[in-house]
Amino acid sequence: MLQIQRIRQEPETIINGLKKRGVDASQTVHDLLEIDGQRRAIRHKMEEKQARSNALAKEIGTLFKSGKGAEANSLKNETGLLKQDIKDLSEELHTLEEKEHTLLLTLPNVPHPSVKAGKDETDNEEVSRSGDIPSLHEDAKPHWDLASDYNLIDFELGVKISGAGFPVYVNHGARLQRAMINFFLDENRGAGYTEYQPPHFVNAASGYGTGQLPDKEGQMYEMPLDGLYAIPTAEVPITNIFRDEIVNAADFPIKSTGYTPCFRREAGSYGKDVRGLNRLHQFDKVEIVSITDPSNSYALLDEMVAHIAGLLDKLELPYRVLRLCGGDAGFTSALTYDFEVYSAAQQRWLEVSSVSNFETFQSNRLKLRYRDENGKTQLCHTLNGSAMALPRVLAALLENHQTPHGIKIPKALAEYTGFDIIK
């Protein structure tokens, strides 16, 4: 959520920035400024009456104590009137506050200056590319065939137990999953991230904190009996560790990591990219979350990008890094880099990581602050990224490293799997 103070200070910057997303915010900003002005005027008026009422109440108390009951009672006339006024004003104030809040929720984050205007993924900029795209032998297969040939993943079994999009990993497939989780967590820990094992269900307050609610309400699995939501990413519970906190600036950057399964309803995306591991209702992901002060957040974003690149290098996968254009970046993001690995048999790029700086967009909702050098509280910048989403990494590993003799496991990962080839 954008800060109203910022909209007051630089409405034009915000309107122009949002144009890069293809969003025309001029009407909303205009309405917000008007409502905000009214709100503050009414608040001021109400506070004046409250001050008067407080003073009178004090006076009445003193008068009663000194036995001047008649005088005290005469003052009560005025307080009665004030009371009604205050009630009316406060109702008006609440209405305006609600309107303002509702409007604020509709505005996405303002893109960073480096973000290009654009409509969708076709307008994203490739900023780097690494690794060689393998030339596969003639009988090379897509990962869903490999998964079944080598008995690694049983999609039909998942359908029986739960439904489409809930694969069952078996034997070497299951072990590979477990190995990747440990590999990623160890690498992240080695880079200074504190490891967490957070809850997989969160309450509504947490959903609002990171912006899943109300923006993406229908994307989360919901347990209405208990008022809980299955997390769509570890970002939600891990970032909410810091909700309503004033963190110590000396601890910056605060770096956290955690593995969780992720649950997504993927409503409205049936039939699109659902083959194999490309899009699932439940998948495993290791997430990194960082918190720092505004002056260092973009350097930290670069550091996170470099860290993720290092992971893909160790997995010996070809990848490219994209800077998302305004229209393709998420609602809450100021700047997002996507990592895509090349899946050689499908002959397409698969998104395996998305790294974003949210600036104060999340922390404003989270009330996540630090104290600056003057002792004033300021909103932190929050960032996060996948390091790494497992299914598509697995898909690329299987496809790219297949040989006529079996599927080779990259050296870094083989230390975790205990085997270096799947036959």
Added chain:
RNA sequence: GGAGAGAUGGCAGAGUGGUCGAAUGCACUGGUCUUGAAAACCAGCGUACCGAGAGGUACCGGGGGUUCGAAUCCCUCUCUCUCCGCCA
């Protein structure tokens, strides 16, 4: 599932109608003392909004009510804890 207790500042914990944004202790920050440290002593120490400032307003889990006046009384919701039962 049954029974009970509770929700107050970073933490612990007082406060049952006015002078309470709130005692006290711990923690934290600054200072005195000390070769240094500890101890002791002194001072400071919640958040948000409005205001140039003085200052004002709100907040004692959320919402509503009683009252001139509510942390304190009433209603209601939520959450937490303890004991019993069941159970990984």
